[in-house]
Amino acid sequence: MKIVDVCAFYSPQGGGVRTYVEQKLRIGPLLGHEIVVLAPGDEDTVIERGPGARIVTIKSPRFPLDRKYGYFAESRQLHAALDAEAPDFVEATSPWRSAGLVADWAGSAPRSLVMHADPLSAYAYRWLGNIFSRQTIDRQFSIFWEHLRRHSRKFDHVVCANRDLSRRLTEGGVSHVVTIPMGVERGCFSPGHRDPALRARLLADCGLPESAALLLGVGRLASEKRWPLVIDAVNLASQQSPIGLVMLGEGRERRTILRHIAGNPHVRLFAPERDRAHFARIMASADALVHGCEAETFCMTAAEARASGIPVVVPDAGGAADHAAGGAGRTYAAADSNAAARAILDVVRERPRSRSRSRSRSRPRATARTMDEHFHELFAAYAACLDRRRQAA
Incomplete structure (x- = not known):
């Protein structure tokens, strides 16, 4: 055709x-x-x-x-x-x-x-x-x-x-x-791309040691993505456990989001990673993906996280919620930063603490559709x- x-x-x-x-x-x-x-x-x-x-x-x-x-x-x-x-x-x-x-x-x-x-x-x-x-x-x-x-x-x-x-x-x-x-793109995303050294560097960018949790946020910097909610949820969860958030994105809300970060050294905003192989390494090296938008029709980044073997923390509405199914993450009440913070803490507390445990039941199986x-x-x-x-x- x-x-x-x-x-x-x-x-x-x-x-x-x-x-x-x-x-x-x-x-x-x-x-x-x-x-x-x-x-x-x-x-x-x-x-x-x-x-x-x-x-x-x-x-x-x-x-x-x-x-x-x-x-x-x-x-x-x-x-x-x-x-x-x-x-x-x-x-x-x-x-x-x-x-x-x-x-x-x-x-x-x-x-x-x-x-x-x-x-x-x-x-x-x-x-x-x-x-x-x-x-x-x-x-x-x-x-x-x-x-x-x-x-x-x-x-x-x-x-x-x-x-x-x-x-x-x-x-x-x-x-x-x-x-x-x-x-997701076949053959691109895998738990095998996990890189402890890369994870340590990203945490260092957030002013945190390797013992902290590393969360990843990926997507356009647009109001419907609810990045301020994600930042607020991470800040709330960080009061109980050290957490770094690395955000990859660009868009019309960049200045608004930087103002919301307000100089917090544990939350870093970087440009999107266009090298797909390196992006796959970043994805697999995080401890979880956190997302705020309940209006996703599919949520490609959550699917890529699932294929990379990292849990997702996503709203309970829209396409993103599908990727938390089967024990692959946590959903929270959409538009509720307190609920998102609780879901983040659940995932952080269950994460593998060493490389030897990286394939434990705390990590979702990589069963994403291609x-x-x-x-x-x-x-x-x-x-x-x-x-x-x-x-x-």
Whole structure:
């Protein structure tokens, strides 16, 4: 198949979606498919990523709230690009404007909406959840629900990466919802990458000895990620046990987060680690991953932590919670720093204290799903849909 991904969330400086797209461009051709990503950009360009894989950027405005990203401003340009590509299958990977643009394209190819975002959890529930019930919030944001319901009827699949989001969309009247979990990069993350010397250096960066616990926080510095909550939880837990927190990320909230750290030497904020092999060593060398966002559709970093053999401390809502299953970590009441602190202390107290115990039952088994498995299942669903269309024709 020739699969065209209309990906408004793609940016070379992006986070989880960029990682997902890179994996799709690598794995898709290995499975016999041609992958084309249509993304907004500063210029009209074609970036070849190897046989059967390329990124086509369409000159588009920058998104005003986060200028690393753009948005498709004109249906004419996007529809012309889809006509020129003549895909067998089309994906829209944003529930916002591009979902409507792909739904309204006049082409005959089947199409799917991949839910890379959960806007109500990221914004409306987070902003208003302490005041109103979710049912009340949903009524106030009925225009978004109607947008999803209306356009979902024009898609063959609405793909979610976690069961909770699938349930909420189905209960909200969205059509054709399927759950296809994502995964981690095969062969990249492993408990075998644990490096005691690297762990000691990271703790030293936090002004702490090797006997302290090392927590890792990874992700965009954006308000929906709730990094101030994570910092507050670590500070609370640190009153009972020495803990260092190393954060890897960049984004529009950097200054706000640095102000929240307030010079605490035990909490350090560093730029993202782009070297995947070194990042895998950092991940495996931590004692746990801590995450604050309840609006994750999958939470790639939590999956990578699970594959690295370290426990996760994550909210009990959204995609991140799935990665704590089977004894692989702790969940806490979302948006509650005190509950997060208690979960952190549970994990810190149970952690292995020596290298000889590094494979003890305190460490979760590395059973994370791979991205190869995800794309095999996803593309098989697309092929079955295309076959049904052809048989009907």
